[in-house]
Amino acid sequence: MIDLDRRYGIWTARVWGLIINLLANALALYGLVGFLRDGTHLIPLVLGGVVTVACILVLAKPSR
Protein backbone atom coordinates (compact mmCIF):
# COMPACT_ATOMS: atom_id res chain seq x y z
CA MET A 1 0.00 0.00 0.00
CA ILE A 2 1.22 3.50 -0.83
CA ASP A 3 2.75 5.48 2.03
CA LEU A 4 0.84 8.78 1.98
CA ASP A 5 3.35 10.53 4.23
CA ARG A 6 6.35 9.73 2.07
CA ARG A 7 7.84 12.56 0.04
CA TYR A 8 7.80 12.28 -3.75
CA GLY A 9 9.71 15.27 -5.11
CA ILE A 10 8.64 18.50 -3.46
CA TRP A 11 5.48 17.18 -1.81
CA THR A 12 4.19 14.14 0.01
CA ALA A 13 1.94 11.57 -1.65
CA ARG A 14 -1.01 13.08 0.24
CA VAL A 15 -0.51 16.46 -1.48
CA TRP A 16 -0.03 14.86 -4.90
CA GLY A 17 -3.21 12.89 -4.23
CA LEU A 18 -5.16 16.10 -3.63
CA ILE A 19 -3.86 17.56 -6.90
CA ILE A 20 -4.69 14.38 -8.84
CA ASN A 21 -8.15 14.40 -7.24
CA LEU A 22 -8.75 17.96 -8.46
CA LEU A 23 -7.68 17.03 -12.00
CA ALA A 24 -9.86 13.91 -11.91
CA ASN A 25 -12.83 15.98 -10.68
CA ALA A 26 -12.35 18.35 -13.62
CA LEU A 27 -12.08 15.44 -16.06
CA ALA A 28 -15.21 13.76 -14.66
CA LEU A 29 -17.25 16.97 -14.80
CA TYR A 30 -16.00 17.73 -18.31
CA GLY A 31 -17.10 14.25 -19.35
CA LEU A 32 -20.41 14.52 -17.47
CA VAL A 33 -21.33 17.73 -19.28
CA GLY A 34 -20.52 16.14 -22.64
CA PHE A 35 -22.48 13.02 -21.74
CA LEU A 36 -25.54 14.96 -20.63
CA ARG A 37 -25.33 17.20 -23.71
CA ASP A 38 -25.22 14.61 -26.44
CA GLY A 39 -24.21 11.26 -25.00
CA THR A 40 -20.51 11.63 -25.87
CA HIS A 41 -17.39 12.00 -23.68
CA LEU A 42 -18.06 8.75 -21.85
CA ILE A 43 -14.35 7.90 -21.53
CA PRO A 44 -13.36 11.08 -19.62
CA LEU A 45 -16.48 10.71 -17.47
CA VAL A 46 -15.67 7.12 -16.46
CA LEU A 47 -11.93 7.75 -16.15
CA GLY A 48 -12.45 10.91 -14.06
CA GLY A 49 -15.07 9.22 -11.90
CA VAL A 50 -12.94 6.14 -11.22
CA VAL A 51 -9.84 8.20 -10.37
CA THR A 52 -11.92 10.50 -8.12
CA VAL A 53 -13.36 7.57 -6.16
CA ALA A 54 -9.91 5.96 -5.93
CA CYS A 55 -8.34 9.22 -4.67
CA ILE A 56 -11.06 9.73 -2.04
CA LEU A 57 -10.77 6.16 -0.78
CA VAL A 58 -6.96 6.22 -0.69
CA LEU A 59 -6.61 9.71 0.84
CA ALA A 60 -9.10 8.87 3.59
CA LYS A 61 -6.47 6.59 5.08
CA PRO A 62 -5.12 8.21 8.27
CA SER A 63 -1.40 8.66 8.70
CA ARG A 64 0.51 5.99 10.63
Added chain:
Amino acid sequence: MSDRDEVQKYPLAEALPPERLEAEAEELERLRHAPPWSQLLGYLKLGGPGFLGAATTLGAGTLTAAMLSGAAFGYKTLWMVWLSMGLGMFMMAASARFTCRGGFRVIIEQNRYHGFIVGSLMTGLIGTAAAAIIFNFGQYSIGTHLIESLTPMLGFEFPRQVNWIFFMALTSYLTLSYGRGKRGIAIAAFLSLATNIVGWSFYLLLNDRRLLGEDRSKSYLWNLGIMLQLTLLNCVAIVYVLNRIGWWIR
Protein backbone atom coordinates in the same frame (compact mmCIF):
# COMPACT_ATOMS: atom_id res chain seq x y z
CA MET B 1 -55.73 42.30 -17.00
CA SER B 2 -56.17 42.30 -13.20
CA ASP B 3 -53.38 42.71 -10.67
CA ARG B 4 -53.63 39.01 -9.91
CA ASP B 5 -53.13 38.11 -13.59
CA GLU B 6 -50.15 40.42 -13.67
CA VAL B 7 -48.66 38.51 -10.75
CA GLN B 8 -49.16 35.21 -12.59
CA LYS B 9 -46.37 36.13 -15.01
CA TYR B 10 -42.99 34.43 -14.87
CA PRO B 11 -40.50 37.09 -16.09
CA LEU B 12 -37.57 34.70 -16.00
CA ALA B 13 -39.42 32.27 -18.26
CA GLU B 14 -40.70 35.00 -20.58
CA ALA B 15 -37.13 35.82 -21.55
CA LEU B 16 -36.79 32.34 -23.11
CA PRO B 17 -38.12 31.25 -26.54
CA PRO B 18 -41.59 29.59 -26.22
CA GLU B 19 -40.54 26.43 -28.07
CA ARG B 20 -37.71 25.88 -25.60
CA LEU B 21 -40.11 26.26 -22.67
CA GLU B 22 -42.58 23.86 -24.26
CA ALA B 23 -39.83 21.32 -24.83
CA GLU B 24 -38.80 21.66 -21.20
CA ALA B 25 -42.38 21.25 -19.98
CA GLU B 26 -42.73 18.10 -22.10
CA GLU B 27 -39.46 16.78 -20.73
CA LEU B 28 -40.66 17.39 -17.14
CA GLU B 29 -43.92 15.59 -17.88
CA ARG B 30 -42.00 12.66 -19.36
CA LEU B 31 -39.71 12.54 -16.32
CA ARG B 32 -42.68 12.35 -13.96
CA HIS B 33 -43.49 8.91 -15.34
CA ALA B 34 -39.91 7.77 -16.01
CA PRO B 35 -38.08 5.08 -13.97
CA PRO B 36 -36.28 6.45 -10.87
CA TRP B 37 -32.78 6.35 -12.41
CA SER B 38 -33.85 8.21 -15.59
CA GLN B 39 -35.80 10.62 -13.40
CA LEU B 40 -32.73 11.40 -11.28
CA LEU B 41 -30.52 11.85 -14.35
CA GLY B 42 -33.13 14.07 -16.00
CA TYR B 43 -33.58 16.32 -12.98
CA LEU B 44 -29.79 16.54 -12.61
CA LYS B 45 -29.56 17.68 -16.22
CA LEU B 46 -32.26 20.30 -15.75
CA GLY B 47 -30.96 21.38 -12.35
CA GLY B 48 -27.74 22.78 -13.79
CA PRO B 49 -25.06 23.85 -11.38
CA GLY B 50 -27.61 25.00 -8.79
CA PHE B 51 -27.20 22.02 -6.49
CA LEU B 52 -23.49 22.67 -6.28
CA GLY B 53 -24.07 26.37 -5.71
CA ALA B 54 -25.52 25.43 -2.33
CA ALA B 55 -22.04 24.56 -1.15
CA THR B 56 -20.78 28.06 -1.85
CA THR B 57 -22.53 29.28 1.31
CA LEU B 58 -19.80 27.57 3.30
CA GLY B 59 -17.49 30.27 4.57
CA ALA B 60 -15.83 31.88 7.53
CA GLY B 61 -19.10 32.02 9.47
CA THR B 62 -19.76 28.30 9.03
CA LEU B 63 -16.18 27.49 9.96
CA THR B 64 -16.29 29.64 13.11
CA ALA B 65 -19.70 28.36 14.20
CA ALA B 66 -18.64 24.72 13.65
CA MET B 67 -15.34 25.20 15.52
CA LEU B 68 -16.96 26.98 18.47
CA SER B 69 -19.70 24.40 18.67
CA GLY B 70 -17.18 21.56 18.46
CA ALA B 71 -14.86 23.14 21.03
CA ALA B 72 -17.68 23.70 23.51
CA PHE B 73 -19.79 20.58 23.03
CA GLY B 74 -17.63 18.07 21.14
CA TYR B 75 -19.65 15.86 18.81
CA LYS B 76 -22.84 16.33 20.81
CA THR B 77 -24.11 19.08 18.52
CA LEU B 78 -23.03 17.50 15.22
CA TRP B 79 -26.61 16.41 14.54
CA MET B 80 -27.52 20.09 14.29
CA VAL B 81 -25.51 20.41 11.06
CA TRP B 82 -27.66 17.76 9.38
CA LEU B 83 -30.84 19.20 10.85
CA SER B 84 -30.01 22.75 9.74
CA MET B 85 -29.08 21.56 6.22
CA GLY B 86 -32.33 19.61 6.00
CA LEU B 87 -34.46 22.44 7.28
CA GLY B 88 -32.57 24.96 5.15
CA MET B 89 -33.82 23.20 2.01
CA PHE B 90 -37.41 24.11 2.86
CA MET B 91 -36.59 27.80 3.19
CA MET B 92 -34.39 27.77 0.09
CA ALA B 93 -37.25 26.17 -1.85
CA ALA B 94 -39.54 29.00 -0.70
CA SER B 95 -37.02 31.64 -1.80
CA ALA B 96 -36.55 29.88 -5.14
CA ARG B 97 -40.31 29.90 -5.70
CA PHE B 98 -40.45 33.68 -5.12
CA THR B 99 -37.50 34.25 -7.46
CA CYS B 100 -38.74 32.02 -10.29
CA ARG B 101 -42.33 33.16 -10.04
CA GLY B 102 -41.39 36.86 -10.21
CA GLY B 103 -43.84 39.59 -11.12
CA PHE B 104 -43.81 41.02 -7.62
CA ARG B 105 -41.46 42.31 -4.97
CA VAL B 106 -41.51 40.27 -1.78
CA ILE B 107 -41.17 43.13 0.71
CA ILE B 108 -43.91 45.15 -0.97
CA GLU B 109 -46.21 42.13 -0.86
CA GLN B 110 -45.28 41.56 2.80
CA ASN B 111 -46.23 45.17 3.53
CA ARG B 112 -49.55 44.60 1.79
CA TYR B 113 -50.44 41.31 3.48
CA HIS B 114 -48.59 41.42 6.80
CA GLY B 115 -47.98 45.11 7.44
CA PHE B 116 -45.11 47.57 7.38
CA ILE B 117 -43.46 46.26 10.57
CA VAL B 118 -43.07 42.72 9.22
CA GLY B 119 -42.22 43.83 5.65
CA SER B 120 -40.10 46.96 5.39
CA LEU B 121 -38.88 47.12 8.98
CA MET B 122 -38.20 43.52 10.02
CA THR B 123 -37.52 41.88 6.65
CA GLY B 124 -36.01 44.81 4.75
CA LEU B 125 -34.12 46.87 7.31
CA ILE B 126 -33.27 44.37 10.05
CA GLY B 127 -33.46 40.96 8.35
CA THR B 128 -31.71 41.92 5.12
CA ALA B 129 -29.81 45.22 5.32
CA ALA B 130 -28.60 44.98 8.93
CA ALA B 131 -27.94 41.23 8.70
CA ALA B 132 -25.87 41.70 5.53
CA ILE B 133 -23.75 44.35 7.25
CA ILE B 134 -23.36 42.33 10.46
CA PHE B 135 -22.40 39.16 8.53
CA ASN B 136 -19.66 41.20 6.91
CA PHE B 137 -18.18 42.05 10.32
CA GLY B 138 -16.86 38.48 10.61
CA GLN B 139 -15.31 38.59 7.13
CA TYR B 140 -13.68 41.96 7.86
CA SER B 141 -12.41 40.75 11.20
CA ILE B 142 -10.75 37.67 9.67
CA GLY B 143 -9.48 39.48 6.56
CA THR B 144 -7.94 42.46 8.33
CA HIS B 145 -6.46 40.23 11.03
CA LEU B 146 -4.85 38.07 8.34
CA ILE B 147 -3.30 41.12 6.67
CA GLU B 148 -2.04 42.35 10.05
CA SER B 149 -0.52 38.95 10.86
CA LEU B 150 1.03 38.27 7.46
CA THR B 151 2.54 41.65 6.54
CA PRO B 152 5.38 41.43 9.15
CA MET B 153 6.67 38.46 7.10
CA LEU B 154 7.13 40.93 4.25
CA GLY B 155 9.07 43.28 6.52
CA PHE B 156 6.48 45.93 7.41
CA GLU B 157 3.53 46.50 9.75
CA PHE B 158 0.02 47.08 8.41
CA PRO B 159 -2.34 47.20 11.44
CA ARG B 160 -6.03 46.45 11.07
CA GLN B 161 -6.95 49.99 12.19
CA VAL B 162 -5.62 51.12 8.81
CA ASN B 163 -5.63 48.06 6.55
CA TRP B 164 -9.44 47.82 6.52
CA ILE B 165 -9.39 50.55 3.84
CA PHE B 166 -7.21 48.37 1.62
CA PHE B 167 -9.35 45.34 2.44
CA MET B 168 -12.55 47.20 1.54
CA ALA B 169 -11.10 48.48 -1.75
CA LEU B 170 -9.81 45.04 -2.73
CA THR B 171 -13.01 43.16 -1.85
CA SER B 172 -15.14 45.80 -3.61
CA TYR B 173 -13.06 45.43 -6.77
CA LEU B 174 -13.26 41.63 -6.63
CA THR B 175 -17.00 41.68 -5.97
CA LEU B 176 -17.71 44.07 -8.83
CA SER B 177 -15.56 42.14 -11.31
CA TYR B 178 -16.90 38.75 -10.19
CA GLY B 179 -18.00 36.77 -13.23
CA ARG B 180 -17.54 39.64 -15.71
CA GLY B 181 -15.50 38.81 -18.78
CA LYS B 182 -12.40 36.63 -18.92
CA ARG B 183 -10.70 38.47 -16.07
CA GLY B 184 -13.78 37.95 -13.88
CA ILE B 185 -13.80 34.23 -14.65
CA ALA B 186 -10.10 34.01 -13.80
CA ILE B 187 -10.63 35.89 -10.50
CA ALA B 188 -13.63 33.76 -9.55
CA ALA B 189 -11.81 30.55 -10.44
CA PHE B 190 -8.74 31.64 -8.47
CA LEU B 191 -10.83 32.57 -5.41
CA SER B 192 -12.72 29.27 -5.55
CA LEU B 193 -9.47 27.37 -5.84
CA ALA B 194 -7.95 29.40 -2.99
CA THR B 195 -10.87 28.36 -0.77
CA ASN B 196 -10.26 24.75 -1.76
CA ILE B 197 -6.60 25.03 -0.89
CA VAL B 198 -7.55 26.22 2.61
CA GLY B 199 -9.60 23.03 2.91
CA TRP B 200 -6.69 20.95 1.58
CA SER B 201 -4.40 22.58 4.13
CA PHE B 202 -6.79 21.74 7.01
CA TYR B 203 -6.96 18.13 5.85
CA LEU B 204 -3.16 17.92 5.67
CA LEU B 205 -2.71 19.51 9.11
CA LEU B 206 -5.30 17.18 10.62
CA ASN B 207 -3.25 14.25 9.38
CA ASP B 208 0.14 15.71 10.33
CA ARG B 209 1.94 13.80 13.07
CA ARG B 210 4.46 16.64 13.56
CA LEU B 211 1.68 19.11 14.44
CA LEU B 212 -0.91 17.07 16.31
CA GLY B 213 1.07 14.02 17.39
CA GLU B 214 -1.31 11.46 18.85
CA ASP B 215 -4.22 13.88 18.44
CA ARG B 216 -4.07 13.69 14.64
CA SER B 217 -6.93 12.07 12.77
CA LYS B 218 -6.87 8.32 13.15
CA SER B 219 -10.33 7.81 11.76
CA TYR B 220 -10.86 6.60 8.20
CA LEU B 221 -14.49 7.78 8.38
CA TRP B 222 -13.52 11.30 9.46
CA ASN B 223 -10.98 11.61 6.67
CA LEU B 224 -13.50 10.17 4.22
CA GLY B 225 -16.03 12.87 5.19
CA ILE B 226 -13.41 15.59 4.75
CA MET B 227 -12.35 14.21 1.37
CA LEU B 228 -15.95 14.13 0.16
CA GLN B 229 -16.38 17.75 1.28
CA LEU B 230 -13.16 18.81 -0.44
CA THR B 231 -14.21 17.04 -3.63
CA LEU B 232 -17.56 18.82 -3.53
CA LEU B 233 -15.80 22.18 -3.15
CA ASN B 234 -13.49 21.27 -6.05
CA CYS B 235 -16.57 20.51 -8.14
CA VAL B 236 -18.15 23.88 -7.27
CA ALA B 237 -15.09 25.71 -8.63
CA ILE B 238 -14.84 23.49 -11.72
CA VAL B 239 -18.55 23.70 -12.53
CA TYR B 240 -18.38 27.47 -12.28
CA VAL B 241 -15.52 27.65 -14.77
CA LEU B 242 -17.09 25.13 -17.18
CA ASN B 243 -20.39 27.00 -17.02
CA ARG B 244 -18.79 30.38 -17.63
CA ILE B 245 -16.70 29.23 -20.58
CA GLY B 246 -19.81 27.79 -22.21
CA TRP B 247 -19.15 24.08 -21.70
CA TRP B 248 -22.53 23.33 -20.18
CA ILE B 249 -25.74 21.42 -20.85
CA ARG B 250 -28.10 23.03 -23.34
